[in-house]
Amino acid sequence: NAIDQVQGTGKNLTGEVKTFEVAKKNGYYYLADETRGNGINTVDAKHVNYILFSLLSQLFGVTGLEIREKSPTFTDPTAVDAHVNAETVYDYYKKTFGLNSYDGKGAKIISSVHVGKEWNNAAWNGKQMIYGDGDGETFRPFSGALDVIAHELTHAVTEKTANLDYQGESGALNESMSDIMGAMVDRDDWEIGEDIYVQGEKAQGLRSLKDPASIPNPLNPKEGYPDHYSKRYTGEEDNGGVHINSSINNKAAYLISEGGTHYGVTTQGIGREETEQIYYRALTKYLTATSNFSAMRQAAIQAARDLYGKDSKEVKAVEDAYQAVGVQ
Ligand SMILES: Cc1cccc(C(=O)O)c1OC(=O)C1CC1
Ligand SMILES: [Zn+2]
Numbered sequence: 366n367a368i369d370q371v372q373g374t375g376k377n378l379t380g381e382v383k384t385f386e387v388a389k390k391n392g393y394y395y396l397a398d399e400t401r402g403n404g405i406n407t408v409d410a411k412h413v414n415y416i417l418f419s420l421l422s423q424l425f426g427v428t429g430l431e432i433r434e435k436s437p438t439f440t441d442p443t444a445v446d447a448h449v450n451a452e453t454v455y456d457y458y459k460k461t462f463g464l465n466s467y468d469g470k471g472a473k474i475i476s477s478v479h480v481g482k483e484w485n486n487a488a489w490n491g492k493q494m495i496y497g498d499g500d501g502e503t504f505r506p507f508s509g510a511l512d513v514i515a516h517e518l519t520h521a522v523t524e525k526t527a528n529l530d531y532q533g534e535s536g537a538l539n540e541s542m543s544d545i546m547g548a549m550v551d552r553d554d555w556e557i558g559e560d561i562y563v564q565g566e567k568a569q570g571l572r573s574l575k576d577p578a579s580i581p582n583p584l585n586p587k588e589g590y591p592d593h594y595s596k597r598y599t600g601e602e603d604n605g606g607v608h609i610n611s612s613i614n615n616k617a618a619y620l621i622s623e624g625g626t627h628y629g630v631t632t633q634g635i636g637r638e639e640t641e642q643i644y645y646r647a648l649t650k651y652l653t654a655t656s657n658f659s660a661m662r663q664a665a666i667q668a669a670r671d672l673y674g675k676d677s678k679e680v681k682a683v684e685d686a687y688q689a690v691g692v693q
Pocket of ligand 2 (some may be wrong): 543
């Protein structure tokens with residue numbers, strides 16, 4: 366037919382040659398994968414100012430210019446990473462939870478790269494994923510990190526399910542679900558954004574689920590991110606610290622999976638496979654828009670009971686982990 370689905374290749378931001386699904390139409394090749402759900406499309410925002418871009422995207426559905434090549438070799442590494450990483454996140458949700466795209470109905474996944482000028486940001490804007498190129502000092506292009514793309518797409522999953530209000534404790538849980546799934550998709554570590562956050566030679570993550578306090582808290586740099594409820598941020602910035610207090614729940618998820626002794630409380634870890642099922646079930650079956658940290662603990666306990674039994678080691682791990690981070 367007029368549009369063929371073929372294999373494309375191209376170097377990503379770390380110079381690795383990647384292969385991915387592209388569309389061939391009228392002799393040109395496009396970053397359009399029609400094999401997953403209703404499609405995964407990666408387009409170029411051509412450095413349009415990010416505020417103007419967000420208006421165009423949300424009001425008029427403008428997403429950017431099609432990225433096209435005369436051969437199946439793609440030459441924009443930022444776009445290659447956005448496309449390949451979106452495919453990887455799609456496959457994770459399908460394989461792990463049987464979820465077909467972020468809405469369960471195969472919703473088309475659109476990513477716009479090169480939004481803004483050296484924009485240090487990435488976001489799910491309610492309709493699509495948008496990525497800045499970073500300023501090269503603090504951040505490299507945001508599409509280069511699989512955990513970032515999983516984080517952004519999980520915002521879309523959350524919006525279609527619990528739809529946790531993006532402020533205060535529910536907002537911190539919204540952020541934490543994105544960090545937890547980000548760490549589960551990018552399975553080799555418990556850091557978020559380590560592939561894009563340029564901090565001298567030691568590329569530290571933006572946030573760490575393993576040891577939140579090891580990374581300076583941007584709202585209180587002489588402290589690390591909070592790893593106990595008593596250390597939560599209670600100010601107004603960042604919608605009440607949604608990117609800060611998320612670390613309290615992130616630490617609980619880490620303890621459930623990997624185990625450990627935290628503030629004198631010991632948790633026996635149950636592993637990533639069971640932990641991701643507990644959080645996905647809590648997010649999609651029990652959490653609501655106004656759930657707070659206490660409701661999160663209850664939801665995770667109930668999800669573990671459903672999946673593994675009332676007196677299971679999995680339920681015990683959830684109870685111990687939330688006790689360790691001071692959430693009742
Ligand atoms: C860099 C950034 C700024 C503002 C919002 C988000 C957001 O998506 O919450 C954001 O992206 C992340 O946190 C991703 C995980 C690195
Ligand atoms: Zn986020």
